[in-house]
Each structure stands twice: as structure tokens, then as C-alpha cells.
Amino acid sequence: MRWLPRLSMATLIRIGFALAALTVATFTNSVANALPWVLLVLTLDLIATGLLSQVVPTRTRRMQALAVLTVAALASGAAMAYGGIGPKALIVIPAFNVGLHYRPRWVLWITGVGAATGFAIGSLGTGLNEDITSRMLLWTLGAALIGLLGALSRQMEMQAAAASAAVSVDPSLAAEASMLLRRLHELADSLDTGFDAPASAEMALQDLAGRTRSARSAILVGYGDDPAVPLAIRGADRTPWPDPTETGSVLWQAWNEGEPTLSVWDGDYVERSVIAVPMYDETGKRLGVLVADRPAMTPFSEDDLAAAVEVAATHSAHIDLSVVFASLRERAGLEERERLAREMHDGIAQEMVALGFGLDSVRRRARDLDSPIAEDLDGLRKEVSRVLADLRLHIADLRIAVRPDTGLGAMIGSRLQSFGSATGMTTRMHLSETGFRLPAHTEVLIYRLFLQVLTDARHAADTTSMDVRLNVAAPRAELWVSHNGTSQLKRKDFTEHPLRALGAEITVDPYGERGVSVRMRMRARGAAPSATLSHERIPQPS
Template identity: 30%
Template sequence: MAVEEPLNPVLLPRPRLLGLAVRAGVLALVAVLSLRLAPYQDVLGWLALMVLAGAPAVLMPQHRVIGPLSRMAEVAVTCLAAAAIAHAAYRSGATVGAAAVVLAYLWVPTVAATLARRRFEPPALLATAVVVLTAARLADPDLGPAGFTGSAVQWVGLSIAAAAVAGILQHSLLAQRDSPQPYAEATRLLTQLRSVARQLPGATLDPGGLAEHLLDEVRAVAPATRAAVLSTSGGGRLVVLAQMGADRVDWETGLDADSAIADAWASQQPQTANRSQARSAVPPGVEVSALIVPLVAGVRTIGLIALEADSPGAYPPALVAQAAQVAAPAALRLEAALLFDEVRSLATSEERQRLAREIHDGVAQELVMVGYGIDNALATLPDVDATTEELRVLRNEVTRVITELRLSLFELRSEVDRYGGLATAIADYARTVGQSAGLRVHLSLDESTARLPAATEAELLRIAQEAITNARKHAGAENLWVTCTIDPPFAEIEVSDDGHGMVDRPKEGRYGLAIMAERAERIRGRLEIRPRVPSGTTVAVVLGSAPRRGSV
């Protein structure tokens, strides 16, 4: 015999208490209404039989034999009670509704069987009800005038409907439980994204590359002296994805400022202005026309195109409409690239944290235990023993490896703080490494309030970390110079040491240089490696064109 599945604990927490509460409530309602239609001794006697018939189903709802038999008895007793009370009510002069009052209980065992996931029991219970009610009607001629047949048909139909609704809800909730919908949907979307990413050319999911291409398209319609594509970042500010023009512009990136940029973002409509949208000063006597075109994907603003021309009235309404028409289809492409970049950054960050946890809880702890074991051995051996010296050498090596692991863990866990900045993260890492390696660290930090995209900041941090680590491990240096100049979309990070240079650098150090080159290429930056005079090596990564502060 096949074993029926137990009640679903998610749908029916504490099924005994729930079954008891439902039965008690419906029986109380039936009792109150029936006592108005028939003698109380007849009503109470049949209600007591209904309680006895349903008690096993309440006490052992999951039992594969007692539960179904008890519910079958409930249905049969309910139908007989309806017939008997209808007969008594007819004899006492009440001919309307007597049967309907008792048959209101009929749906209780039927729905209970449905929720117990008994596939064939609800139809069997309803069939039993039809048989018993039909037999009672044929055996008692008084039930015809009492309106018993019509009431029986109505309540059997309502019981069928209640069982069907319960089955639908049961199936829906079980589907949600058995198939974790958020994860299934995420898997489907990520699979589609992977397929699309493999089919597209390499640069089409790069936000910076898409932004530069968009600027070319818009400037072909609306000529501009300066132009930029801005998008959101942490802290409620905008970041510059791409910028073009003879000179750099320190664009307004605050969304709460009184500017056409903030108005375009909020209204999702193109905005024009007769003043520059930059925080840097415009030379006296220069008349500026500005056009801000929002990039809207669906109902969300995902970016802005800022155009400026050094001439009055450069953007009439017709030209504004043309620029908006060109920008409209690019919004979806840019949003896809930004989402892809964010997913990749989140996945990379999570993997780094996972590796850090595994190293800390695994290899690092085991090495510490090895060190303790060597310390215990040294404590029991005489100082003049030759083995003691070998153990001391081994202990020093274990200490060195543990230090390396701790620095690696610090590197894995280092992230650019959302409200801190890239220069702060690089400086913290350089100070920590310098302190552990005995290096004198010289910092020169110049970071504007504007931010680079989060993915770009993460790659620049990893490049700086690798350069600092190489200097510590392979250069044999005494001094470390770290210079950060960050003025989005421009950034330059330079790490120099006074070590022995690149000639004697081991192969693992050169592998690190290859990794830095790959990271720089990923963010469209330039990696420069050159000797430092009089000694040492300089590693620099440059993103964008050189800054020219204070100019427009």
C-alpha cells in the first residue's frame, strides 16, 4: 500500500489544533441555528455523534487509515443528522432551511482531506454524502415537503467548490515551497545574460565604451565643445562614465543641487540652460549653452548626457528633440552594461570574501597550531642542541608565512568604502603593508569629491595592491611612494620603490605585472612600468586624459 504524504507543515502548522478549532467553530454555529428549528434533544444527540465521528480525525489527522475512516464517518453522520433534524423540524412545523443548517458542516471533512493531500479521498467523501442523502430521502417521504432535496444539492455543490479552492491553494503554495521562485528566476535571468554576453562583441557590455560611443552619436547631431555621460553611484551622486572635449570639465554631480543636471534627472525631460553645468569657473566673457538629455529605461533614469557649447542659443528645440531621439535607444544598452558590471563586481567581491574566510579558518589556523607545536618543542629542548637551532629557523619561517597569509587576507577583504573613497582604501593598504614589512611609506593623495564607477574603483584598488605587494616581496626596498590623483573620469595611481629594480625580479613578480595589465585593459586604462632614478621601479596606471583643474 502506498504511503500517503503527511500534512504540509508549512500550510498547516499544528494541524490538530487547527482541525479542532475549525470543527468546534462550525459545530457551534450549526448548534445555535439548529436549536431554533428542532427539539434540542434531537439536535444535541446528533451533534454529539458528529463530535465522536470526527474525534479520531482531529487526534490523528496524518494516519493513513484512521484519518480517512474518521472523515468518512463524519460525512455519513452529518448527512444522517441533517435528515433526522429535517424530519423533526418538519413535524414541528418548520419546513424551510432545516437540512441546510446541518449540512453546513459537510465541507469541513472534505476540505480537511484535500489539505491532507489525499488525492482520492475528497471524491469518495462527496460520493458517500450523495449516497447517504439519497437513501435518506427515499426512506423518509416527509423530507420531500421539508425541502430537503434542494438544500442537500446546494450544500454538496458548495462542498465541492470548497474542496476545489482548497486544492488550488494547496497546489500553489506547494509549488512556491518546492521550487524557490526567486532563485529559479535569478538562475533563468543569469543564464540568459551569460548567453547574450557570449554572443555580443567584447566591448558592448563595457559602460565606458558604450558611453563614449553614445557621445559620438549625440555630438554628430548636437555639436558641443564639452560633453559627458553621467550615471549614478553610491552616496546619491553621479559619476562620469565618459567625457570628451578639448579640456576637462568638473561637472556638477550632486542631484540635490540647483542645476539643469538635477532638473533633468528628476523630470526625465531634456533641460537647457545658459550657464555651465560645471563646478569649475567659466572664463569671463564666455557665453555658454548647456543641454542635458536624460537616459530613461522604462520608468527609471539611469544616466544623463551633458552637452555644452561656448556660444549662445546653441540648442534650439528642434535640435533638442533630435538629441533626445538619438539618446533614447541607448538607455537600455547602457543600463544592461551597468547591471552586468554590478553583477560581476558583486560576484567578485563575494568570492574574495569566501576565499578569505576559507584561508582564515583553514590554512592560517593550521599554521598557527604548527607554530605553537614548535614553541612547545623548543621549550623542552636544551639551548645547545643542534636541533634547537633548526627548530628556531623553522619557527621563523612559519612566522613569515603566517604574516604573508595575514596580509593576503587583508588584501582579499579590502574594499573601496561606499562613502570613503579610492585614495583612502589605497592609503590604508599601503600603511598596513609598510608597517608589517618595515617600509617607510610616503603618501600623496589628491581625490576630488566626484567618484569613479564602483567597478573601476575596485579594479584600480587591486592594481595598486598588486604593485605595493610586489614592491614589498621582490624589490628589497626601504621606501615606498604612493601617489593617487583621482579626478573623474581621470585617475592616476603611481607606486614607486627604491629597491633593486626589474632586472632581478622573480617570475612570480612578473606574473603579478601581467595581472595588473589585464585589469588596466579591462577598465580601458594604461599600465606603465619604468625604472626609477636612481634606483627602484615605478608602476603607474592611468585612466582617461590628464586633468586640468580650474579650466573648462
Template identity: 30%
Template sequence: MVVLALVAVLTLLATRDLTQLWWIVLLAVAGLPASMAPEHWLIGPISRMAEVVVLGLAASQVAAVATIGGHIDGLGASAVLPYLAVPVTVTALRRRFREGALLIATVAATLLITGAFTEVGGARQVTQTGYLAVCAQWLILAVLGLYAAQTLHRVMQLRQDTKPQPYAEATRLLTQLRTVARQLPGATLDPGGISEHLLEELRTVARTDRGAVLSASGGGRLVVLAQIGADRVDWETTLDADSAIADAWASQQPQTAARSQSRSHRGGDVSALIVPLVAGVRTVGLVVLEADAAHAYPSPVTAEVTGLTGPAALRLEAALLFDEVRSLATNEERQRLAREIHDGVAQELVMVGYGIDNALATVHEDAEETAESLRTLRQEVTRVITELRLSLFELRSEVDRHGGLAAAIAEYARTVGASGGLRVHLSLDESTARLPAATEAELLRIAQEAVTNARKHAGATNLWVTCEVDPPYAQIEVSDDGHGIGDKRSDGHYGLAIMAERAERIRGRLEIRPRQPSGTTVAVVVGSSPRRDNLRGSAAAAEGE
């Protein structure tokens, strides 16, 4: 209707003759069946064919009248030929490209025939060059539009056919990942182990008083995967800082500097070499080497270092991706279990509790023994519901990307301690640097298991939770003043075995020892603390003297 209105206006401007609007009426009548039944296999094509025939007749007649009126020869055809876009566009949208080509051929033949035989005032005005040129222009535009639509359809179809199905592709990739993981040395993908091995290799080709492997984490910061050196180093972990570390990450090129890349260096001559670990086009980490000497990393040394970091980048990327996939799968499964418990067993137990309450309300006064049994049963159901709610809280607890490990452990200890009537004592010492996400998750689960065991089995009054994080070093201690881990404790070995497996997964050390004068201490240590090692060395030297 919009195009018809436009064509009517153009026809009046070209001919200044109201009688020529009959052609517009005929076009509307010819196209009406196709508009009323667009999906019909016969009515639609016949109606569109009638449209282009009427269009050809109208174009030649309007052109002739416009020529007599003093316009340029053939210009009047431009008044009605824009309507050709309507039937051609409809066939293109319905992917009937052959029908569209037939329509264009039909209107071309109609234009030629009517132009050759239509006379106005005894002269063959419409056979002039201007008319043919105008018709040719509109026909070429129609052909190009139809061809463009057909090409676009083919491209979209090709993309649709070649696009892999998400689940099929995920299955294929995970199957390959499992196969590769089994074939790797040690049948494991450990970012920390790979990073430590790389630092030891680099130490053989370049002087290294301090070194670290850093990787990206959430929040635009870096985490320390491994480090070497005798001194405690607070590495620069902010990517938006003005540092050689940020430059190396952004440029993917090795950077040298005459100053330390740590915020805790005391001064003196320092040479720093920062080499990005690039796998393909993606930066997966950085190697930072520092020596307490000037010009310690000339070009030949830098070349040797980059020769070793190239293959290590691919290994580290595979390990990080494997950790991420495992973490996503684990978190999703924990959330699924939490939902199922909440919507299933927990709700049913609540209903059982309500049923016991109703039964108590109907027990006669002379059935005191029955009432007492029901009250005992109600207490037990309440206890089980409390345990389930704490289990749900544990399943849903995660290390917040902004809050940190210490905050997550503290929140869990306070919540569980309050439910068990424990006085909780917290000692938190966490640096601004972060541990890898997988390491933080495992440490949180170990702390949760230790706190839960103390609440359920220790019979304790106080709970001490100590969290010290100085990446890549971390130590978590959970102590209670209960009756110890002897025969009175019913933990069994299952929870302890789970904690030991988690500690081994992050290359940590799990210690379980008695606490004096009573109770138990569960400690997990990841990495080594140069600061503590130095203190122990000084103490040993003092004892020797």
C-alpha cells in the same frame, strides 16, 4: 469561549430569562470535542455539526421567548446566531470549505424547521417575517465570509504556484546574460566604451564644446562615465542640488538651461542640454551637452539627440547591470576565500607554530644544532602567517562608498608598508566626484598588487604612492627605491599579467618603468586629463617657438 460569553450576555438581554442559558451550555458541550481533538477526521466534523444543530434550535427558542417579552419579532435570534461564526471560521482556517458550506446548509434547514413548528402560547410567533429576516441576514454573512476565505486561499495558492524559485530564476537570468554578452559586438559590456561612443554620435548632430555621460552611484551622487571637451569640467554630481541635472533625473524629461552645469565654468554665453537615459521606467544615466553659444539646442536638435539616447539607454543599463553582477560575485568570492583561509590554513599554521615552540622548550642544551633548526623553522612559520594575514587584509579591502579610492589605497599602503618596514610617502589628489564602482575596484587591486610586489621583492626602504582622481581621469603610481625589476626581482610575470588584465578591463594603460636612481615605478592611467593635455600642448608650442 469569548463568543460563548458574548452570546450568553446577548441572550440574557433579549429574554431576561436565566433558563435560556441552558442553550449556551449545550453549545459549549457540543463544541467541546472539536476543541479537544481539532485534527481528528471524525470527531471534529461531528462536533461542529452538533454545534450548528444546537444553534438552530437555540435561535428559534430564544426568538420565541424574546417575542413574548415584548421585543420585535425575530430579534431574539440575533442573540445566539453570532456563534455561527465559530464553526464556519474553523472550517475556513483549515481549508475545509465543503464542510463549511454543509454546516451553513444544516443550520439554515434547522432554523426553518424549528421556526415553522415551534409554538409559544398557542401561536406560531416565530414564523413571522422578522424572524426569517434576521436568520437570513446571519446566513448571508456566513456564506459571504466562507466565500471570501475560499477566494483568498485561491489567490494565495496561485501566487505561491507562480512565484519563481530564487535559485532557478537566478540561474535562468545569468544563463541568458552570458549568452547575450557573448553575442554583443566585442563580446563585452563596457559602460565607459558605450558612453564614449554615444558622445561621439551626439557630436555629429548637436554642437558640443563639452559633454559627459553621468550615472548613479552610492550615496545619491552621480559618477562621470565619459566626457569630451578641451576644458576640465567639474560637473554637478549632486542629485539634491537646484540644477537642471537634478530636474532631468527626477522628471525623466530633457531639460535645457542657459547656464553651465559645471561648478568650474568661467562664464559667458552657454547653452546646456540634459537628456535622461531612461530604460523602461528606470533612469540609468544622463547625457549633458554644453555649447558656448546662446540657444544652441532648439527643439529639432533636442529631438535628434533624444532619438539617439533612447537605444543607448538600454545598452548602458545592460552594461551597468553586468558590472554590478560581476562586482557582487567577485566581492563575495573574495570574502569566501578570506574566510576559508582564516578558518583553515591560517589556524593550522598557528598550531604548527605553537608545536615548534613546545618542541624548543623540551630541547636539551647539548642539542644546539637542533634548537637552531627549530628557531629557523619558527621564523619561517611566523613569516608565512604574516603573509597570510596580509593576504586576508587585501582580500577584505574594498573601496568604501563614502571614503573614496584614495582613502582605500592609502590605508592599504600604510598597513602593508608598516609590516615590511617601509617608509610610505603618500600624495593624494581626489576630487569630490567619483569614478564608477567597477573602475575604483580594479584600480584598488592594481595598487595592492604593486604595493605587495614592492614589499616582498624590491628590497626597498621607501615607498611612494600617488593617487590622482579627476573623473573620468585617474592615475595611480607606486614607486620604490629597491633594486629594480631586473633579475634580482622574483615577481615573475604572473602579477604583472594580472595588473595588465585589470587595466585592460577598465580601458586603462599600465606602465612599468625603472625609477632613477634605483627602483621601479608602476603606473596605471584611466581616461585622459584635459588639464594635462592642455599643459603638454602649451609646452610643445613653447618648444616650437
């Protein structure tokens, strides 16, 4: 009988009380009088139960249910007077239901309404004797006791649930987080490359090289609408293929439609045979593309394409894990920088503004009194304004936001423009960027290198101009920053720079009479000093 609704144990107990009342009426030959009252009270009880059946009933539903149960109590009181011996127990049903869902005072209300109705009807119509009165009192007291026990049970359950939530929920969440972090630590120790995304991509290219010959190969990563980021590349120091987001690109079908492709590309010096295989994360979404090419005179075969598909399937999970872990680590760093910027803005910056207002007041009084310190106060006010402008620039430097729609060139250009507006210096910038992006953490490190030279120019009192050149052809990048002021930068300042760990070369040279120029060159790990874009030596088929 699966079509019947599932009833709770409390509801079954109340139905049992109704059946017991009907059974007693059967033994006393008063079924005809008792049955309508039993059905009426039971129907009202089930209606109230339906109104309270939600996990957290609304206030309106609770009020409606209480009204229905009050009507059930009135019917139970009438049943005491008119229904005979059995229906006198019906008052237990609404009292028990109220006790399970409301406070104890409502149990007393229900039993009081039922008893008052029964005694009023009995005294006016049917007449009351000592026997009937004692039975009605006993069932009223019993109903009140059962209802109060139900209310006590409800209160104990709520206290137990609250204690359980306070004691067990938070520790379980902490234990789960601890287990996940410990598992991440174990995985990082067990994996050959840890969570290093470029190293994971290089392993995939090494695996591909062991299965098929190619002149150039790369792993391009990009989730959803994000731009393509070369994680690793072999045979060249820049990405030679067109942007996969462009419709006519040789990589478009693999990037946008998720289909492994074997095609011929004539957009280079010589025609090339190209393999492009999509890579997926654990949810089946595209995370990147594995691409390889060689001269079309020795084209790839279907077996080569199958080998590339197998390599992509084998290394996708590892690369996805490394990229996600790098993203989480970077996000934590950016959130910390944002917190520091917010505290500086709401703290010392506001105090500096208040100090400036105070100095303005003192300056006005000094000028009104023709005081000799008026000029000194004017100079102090200019110095405070300079420090405040410098502080605001530092706050802006902390708020680095690397987004898909804001590349490295846009960040540096915007910062250079605001620097020129704040200082009055002459600034010039030459920018060249391809459609491929550098990894986000690499862009942040290059931007911080630029800010380091910018700070040096800001602290030099005789700086009048600044030049920036940025050339990005991912994974290759080159940044040249110079200014003509007296510099404090030395070669040793960049000896331990994090970009060096990524394969960058940083040089510091004099510029003009007193200035400095800082140049950073970055190539892909393992890339040749110069790009090899044609004339590769691929063994010819015999």
C-alpha cells in the same frame, strides 16, 4: 447577492445535510422540534468553519474550532433523542467538518461523543426502542464513514501538493532561470555593443553629436545617492563640470530634481552654454545625466534640448542594462574573493597559528635544556610569524570592498597604512581626487595593480620605503607606485593587464639603485591626449 460571503463546496454540502434533515422533519410534521437543533448545529459548524478559514490556521484556532465542533456533536446527540427522525442526520455535519481539517481519530471522537450523548439522553429521558436505536446506529456509522472519507480526501490532497512541490516547483524555477540566461545571451549577441557600459554610453554621445553640435559631452551615471561616474566623455580627458551632488552645480537640477535644463555656466575659462538631461531606468528612477556644453557665444536652442531629451530616452534602457549587468558580474567576482578569503582564514591561517604555538612550546623546552638548536628555533619562529603576517595581508587583499563611501584613494591609503604597520617600512602617499568616481570595476583593477607592486615590495628583503601618488579626475586616472627594494617586476608582467583593454598605459622604470616604479595613466576612450577646455571651434550661426 455579492454581499454574501463566498462559501466552499464542503460548507455547502454540510448546509445541504441540514436542509435535508429539515425536509424530512417537514414530511413527518416535526419541524417545530427539529428547527432549533438544525439551526444550533449549523451555527456551530459555521463558527468552526470561520475559525479554520485561514490559509494556515494557528494552533489556537484549531483547538478552538475542535472545541466548537465537539459542542456541535453534543447538540447532534441531543437532537437524535429529542428532535425526531430528521435531526438524527445532523451528526454527519460535525463529523464531515472534522474529517476535512483533522486526523481520522478525531472523526471517531466526534461521532463517539454524538452517539454517546444521544444514547445517554434517550435511555434516561425519552426512552429507546428498537427502531430508534437502529436509526441512531445507522446515522452514527454513516457519519463516521463520511468523516473518514473526508479525512482520506484531505490526506490525498496533502500528498499530491507535496509531490507537486517536489516535482514541479524546482524544475520550473530552473527553467525560468535558464530562459532568462538564454535571453540575456541572445540580447548580448544582438546588441551592437553587447553589455559594455562605456561602449553603450559612447553610442549615446555619438547619436547626440549627429543631432546637435557640442564641444564637450558626457554620460554621468549614478543611482540614488551614489556618486556620479563618467561612463563616456568627449572633447576632454577629465570631467570639467562641478560635481552634480553639490547644490550650486550647473548639473544639480537635472541630477536631483530630474528636470532637463538649458543654462549658462561661467565657472570655466569662458562662459558656456550647458544642456543637462536626466536619464531614467525602467522603474522611473534616475540612473544618470547626459550633459553637453559649448561656448556661450553660440548657445544651445530649445530644439537642441529636445534632441538631447530624445537621445537620453532612446539610450537609457541600453545603458541601464549594461550597468546592471556589469554590477552583477562584479558582485559575483567579489563574492568569490570573499569566499576564498574566508576559507583561507578558517583553514590554513588557523593551522599556521597552531604551528606557531607548537614551536613556542618547543622553544621553551630547548631554552630550559640549554639546547644548541634554541637559536635555530627562534629563527624558525620568526619565519613562521612572517609567513602568517604575509598570509593575513593576502586575506585582506582578497576582501576588496568598493562602496560609494569608500573611494579608490581611501582603499589604497588604508592598505598602504596597514602595510607600513606590518612591515615597518616608510610609506608616503600623495592623493588628489575629484567628486566624480571611476566605475567600480575600474577601481578594482587599479587597486589590484597597486597590490601587485605592494607584493613585490614585500618579497624584496631590502625594501625600506614606498611611495604612492594617485590622481583621479574621472574618467582620467594616474597611479605612480615605487619602492627602493630589489624588484622582480618586468615590463612583460603588465603586457596583458586588464587595464590595457580599458585604454590604460602602464610603464615600468628603474627607481634608485635597485628599486622600481610602475606608472599607470588612464584616459577616457576616444579622449584627446590633452584636454581641450577652451577655444573650441564651433561653427557660428550665419
